[in-house]
Amino acid sequence: PANIFYGTSIPTCILVLKKDRKNTGDILFIDASNEFEKQKTQNKLLPEHIENIIAAYENRQDIEKYAHVATLQEVKDNDYNLNIPRYVDTFEAEDEIDLNAIAQQLKELDQQSQNTDKVIAEFCTELGIDSPFAEVK
Incomplete structure (x- = not known):
């Protein structure tokens, strides 16, 4: 070695x-x-x-x-x-990578991210501050 x-x-x-x-x-x-x-x-x-x-x-x-x-x-x-x-x-x-499983995980993470953005936007609205996520619905 x-x-x-x-x-x-x-x-x-x-x-x-x-x-x-x-x-x-x-x-x-x-x-x-x-x-x-x-x-x-x-x-x-x-x-x-x-x-x-x-x-x-x-x-x-x-x-x-x-x-x-x-x-x-x-x-x-x-x-x-x-x-x-x-x-x-x-x-x-190396172990084979299951691209379909990875794509599914990315979709789930994207959905979670969108949900988190909505929650943050709602908190910002309650606090009366401008939210960087105001456009998120």
Whole structure:
């Protein structure tokens, strides 16, 4: 995540390069950008966050919205772009908005506003002052 290292506010990336790899035909991508505790000036990795990262590294499996094992062909197909979001999709779809319900709420609020304007105009009339809502019927 961002602000994890002192003096560095940008998100960080850790690369693990091994000379004698067992898995030479793929690359493991882990997106642990949400694995932190927010603090005032600097975010902090808690032990459980580190354990999650290590478990994903050791198990070397696809974990939805967290880790992906990409084949070298997949990396080649992406023009060797190693940008993590290309491989680990963390997109969260927002809830759909019911426009009809929102339109109904706006109509109700408009009606309430008109009723309030009428009440204010009546109070102003009783007090004998000019009302900004005098034209409201």
